[in-house]
Amino acid sequence: MPLVAGIDSSTQSCKVVVRDAETGALVRQSRAPHPEGTEVDPRAWWDALRAAVAEAGGLADVAAVAVGGQQHGMVCLDEAGQVVRPALLWNDTRSADAARELIEEAGGGEAGRRFWADATGAVPVASFTATKLRWLARHEPANADRVAAVCLPHDWLTWRLAGAPGLAALRTDRGDASGTGYWSPRTGEYRLDLLERAFGRRLRVPVVLGPAETAGHLDPAALGTGAAGPVLLGPGTGDNAAAALGAGAGPGDVVVSIGTSGTVFAVADTPAADPSGAVAGFADATGRFLPLVCTLNAARVLDAAATLLGVDLATLSELALAAPPGAGGLVLVPYLEGERTPDRPTATGALHGLTLGTSTPAHLARAAVEGMLCALADGLDALTAQGARADRIILVGGGARSAAVRRIAPQVFGRPVVVPPPGEYVADGAARQAAWVALGGAAPPAWSVGDTEEYATEPVPAIRARYAEARERVVDRLPE
Ligand SMILES: Nc1ncnc2c1ncn2[C@@H]1O[C@H](COP(=O)(O)OP(=O)(O)O)[C@@H](O)[C@H]1O
Numbered sequence: 468m469p470l471v472a473g474i475d476s477s478t479q480s481c482k483v484v485v486r487d488a489e490t491g492a493l494v495r496q497s498r499a500p501h502p503e504g505t506e507v508d509p510r511a512w513w514d515a516l517r518a519a520v521a522e523a524g525g526l527a528d529v530a531a532v533a534v535g536g537q538q539h540g541m542v543c544l545d546e547a548g549q550v551v552r553p554a555l556l557w558n559d560t561r562s563a564d565a566a567r568e569l570i571e572e573a574g575g576g577e578a579g580r581r582f583w584a585d586a587t588g589a590v591p592v593a594s595f596t597a598t599k600l601r602w603l604a605r606h607e608p609a610n611a612d613r614v615a616a617v618c619l620p621h622d623w624l625t626w627r628l629a630g631a632p633g634l635a636a637l638r639t640d641r642g643d644a645s646g647t648g649y650w651s652p653r654t655g656e657y658r659l660d661l662l663e664r665a666f667g668r669r670l671r672v673p674v675v676l677g678p679a680e681t682a683g684h685l686d687p688a689a690l691g692t693g694a695a696g697p698v699l700l701g702p703g704t705g706d707n708a709a710a711a712l713g714a715g716a717g718p719g720d721v722v723v724s725i726g727t728s729g730t731v732f733a734v735a736d737t738p739a740a741d742p743s744g745a746v747a748g749f750a751d752a753t754g755r756f757l758p759l760v761c762t763l764n765a766a767r768v769l770d771a772a773a774t775l776l777g778v779d780l781a782t783l784s785e786l787a788l789a790a791p792p793g794a795g796g797l798v799l800v801p802y803l804e805g806e807r808t809p810d811r812p813t814a815t816g817a818l819h820g821l822t823l824g825t826s827t828p829a830h831l832a833r834a835a836v837e838g839m840l841c842a843l844a845d846g847l848d849a850l851t852a853q854g855a856r857a858d859r860i861i862l863v864g865g866g867a868r869s870a871a872v873r874r875i876a877p878q879v880f881g882r883p884v885v886v887p888p889p890g891e892y893v894a895d896g897a898a899r900q901a902a903w904v905a906l907g908g909a910a911p912p913a914w915s916v917g918d919t920e921e922y923a924t925e926p927v928p929a930i931r932a933r934y935a936e937a938r939e940r941v942v943d944r945l946p947e
Pocket residue numbers: 477478479480725726727728766767769770780781864865866867868869870
């Protein structure tokens with residue numbers, strides 16, 4: 468039985484799974500941490516990837532490997548292929564002014580937003596690569612002058628796995644290209660005119676591969692493992708497109724992923740173009756589309772609440788479940804990193820409704836879980852308003868390991884949620900793509916995700932009503 472590997476280079480860590488290509492059975496897995504921060508030297512991802520691959524027993528026995536990665540991160544390379552500066556990540560908000568400028572320059576207001584939504588499927592926010600390029604051109608002209616090529620985290624890691632064979636060998640896929648702000652999911656073409664508009668000149672960009680095309684071969688020397696059989700490289704994709712593939716999302720499914728980011732997305736047959744900017748009209752990893760809403764504040768809201776209370780995540784979950792639905796009126800608006808949806812890059816978190824009665828650890832724990840889920844419920848509304856069906860909501864990501872999240876989600880979303888077995892669905896999706904590349908065929912192999920659990924607690928609409936009042940009252944960061 469051929470084996471395949473999937474790699475998830477996401478915000479907090481690098482995860483590797485090795486699976487049977489035909490059945491999808493898990494053979495081995497590992498992970499290695501990433502550095503903190505919203506700007507990271509890509510070489511730290513490479514070190515984590517090498518460490519995780521080594522811990523997973525290497526890749527010498529796999530037929531193919533593919534990389535899923537955090538989307539949007541700006542990796543700038545010079546003519547010699549060297550990294551020019553640390554990558555700005557999807558959750559780095561310093562290019563918020565650049566996003567506003569790009570909308571203004573396209574006509575401003577509704578017209579400017581519509582221009583970008585029609586051209587690239589999404590309205591620029593600080594997350595997107597194009598706005599980061601504008602920031603670099605304005606704030607670091609010397610670095611900007613050295614840039615010869617721009618690519619995304621997964622593109623760069625795939626290229627390193629190939630032995631970094633020159634800038635012409637950079638490859639990406641539709642899913643990740645659609646998060647740059649200079650590629651059109653509707654036409655399947657780059658908009659290098661928009662890259663030039665953002666950066667001031669054109670740059671080399673990776674070739675966009677089809678869903679099961681190969682990006683070349685693994686260079687065994689890259690991993691320091693010596694000679695091996697030829698290992699195919701898949702095109703890889705953005706982590707959300709990979710999660711859709713790994714969780715087996717199909718028509719009518721909405722995936723809610725609670726990782727560092729909170730994402731709500733569906734697999735669609737037609738491209739989305741939402742001029743409000745709430746829904747980003749990305750492409751998926753199978754040739755279809757992936758309308759997606761993303762929040763900057765998800766699993767780390769729970770981490771922060773646990774830190775505030777001085778408890779571990781299991782205790783936080785127990786505490787949250789010990790408080791009443793609605794937390795007695797205590798609301799946490801969770802904009803701890805600013806926010807992207809809604810577009811409030813300098814907003815801060817806020818706690819509303821403190822009384823003597825709600826000043827307990829349990830109420831705070833519950834408010835944290837509810838606030839984080841309310842922001843995602845707003846995303847779910849935006850997605851369905853764009854025509855997505857939500858017959859089934861699939862909850863994945865590190866935050867889905869919390870019993871409180873699983874139980875409170877149906878109360879907030881107003882519908883049942885299904886939770887697949889705890890797993891690394893981004894890495895699994897990358898592995899499934901690698902299996903598709905290795906085995907060929909018109910579609911990825913049919914792997915089972917295992918038994919899902921359904922959570923169907925009664926909806927409690929008052930939670931969102933109270934949150935909606937509080938959401939409008941956040942204050943921005945103090946100027947630095
Ligand atoms: N049992 C749990 N309860 C709540 N959060 C959890 C639990 N297990 C892991 N997490 C959180 O999940 C997050 C990591 O999720 P993951 O999906 O791997 O993120 P990313 O892909 O963005 O790196 C961390 O913030 C971690 O604290």
